[in-house]
Amino acid sequence: MVSTAAPDTDDEVLPVSDSQTFRRAFKDLSDGFSQRELWLSLGWQDIKQRYRRSVLGPFWITIATGVQAAAMGILYSALLDIPLDEFLPYVTVGLIVWQLISASILEGSEVFVANEGLIKQLPSALSVHVYRLVWRQILLLAHNMLIYVVMLVAFGVWRDLTWTSFAAIPALVLLMLNALWGSIVFGIFSTRYRDIAPILGSFVLLAFVLTPIMWTTKALEQQGGQAAERVKLAELNPLFHYLDIIRAPLIGEEQEAYHWYIVLAFTVLGWTLALLAMRKYRARVPYWV
Incomplete structure (x- = not known):
């Protein structure tokens, strides 16, 4: 006998996971920021633990940077x-800002690996x-800005x-925004591919030499000829623009607007x-760590 029953139109629809959606990505960032009491406390404890039983504590970093x-x-x-009174402030602020940039790259690449225990045991957003x-x-x-204050008066x-x-001030905010996305991107991919972290270490070392910290673009321009042409090569280094938007205002130098445009473009990207x-x-990430 042929069944004449109507087909079942109320088949159960399986729920679709939204773990890979932009909504969950934004929610992670939002939830992580709302847990600021947690990450503010953990960050402060990192500093205290690193210099535990030390008389000067984190000021050892300030002394080392100043020396x-x-x-x-x-x-x-x-x-x-x-002239030393012109060059030393340039180098000092450059080193202070460079330490922030390099730490964002190097420590950012290890951010999830270093927090393996907390990621597996603490129910919190990954962005924390x-x-x-x-x-x-x-x-x-x-x-480190204490060095800058001393330099303001001394020179x-x-x-x-x-x-x-x-x-x-807005330059520092931009640097923080870039440190956030850099830590997310480098952290995720370095967790999956552990070779990325040492590669970034070599890159940062090379970038330190290629970024005008120990040398100035003005000195190259004054030499003229091929040396002046190398200034254009220096400007291909994106870290130069990150450094300049905060160093130039702090030492009273004039600044071109294109540095800001480049940093803003990299921030969006x-x-x-x-x-x-x-x-x-x-x-x-919790399975990769």
């Missing part, structure tokens, strides 16, 4: 024939560990400062990559 800046400033000032890292770098930057840099020096990475791989 390094003084030694390199005096040496390269003589080699490049640049990224916020913790950036907050720790802000604290270290605050300690009379404060005389060169104008209202445009306040541009260092970087956050696009970060959201794509969070959308596709956020749920896999």
Whole structure:
């Protein structure tokens, strides 16, 4: 006998997982930020634990940075024939900002691997560990800025400062935004492919040499000829623009607007990559660590 029953139109629809959606990526970032009491406390504890039983604590970083800046400033000032009172502030601020940039790349690539235990045991958003890292770098930057304050007085840099020096504030905000997306992107892919972290270490070392920290583009321009042409090559280095938007205002130098345009473009591109990475791989990180 042929069945004449109507086909069942109420078949059960299986739920579709939204773990790989932009909504979950944005929710992770939002939930992580709302847990700021957690990552603020963890970041502060990182500093205290690192310098436990030390008399000077995190100020050892300040002393080390100051000594390094003084030694390199005096040496390269003589080699490049640049007045010390002009070159030393340039080098000092460059080193302070570079430490923030390099730590965002190097420590960012290890951010999830280093927090393996917390990721597996603590029910929190993945972005908590990224916020913790950036907050720790802000604290270290605050300690190093004491060198800048001393330099303002010792070398009379404060005389060169104008209202445009306040541009260092939005520049610092931009650096923090880039540190966030850099830690997310490098952290996720370094967790999956452990070879990326040492590669980034070599890249940062090379970038330190190629970025105008120990040398200036003005010195190359004054030499003329092929040396002046190398300034264009230096500008192909994106880290140069990140450095310049905050260093130039702090030492009272003029600045071209294109540095900001380039950094803003990289910020938009970087956050696009970060959201794509969070959308596709956020749920896999706990299995990779």
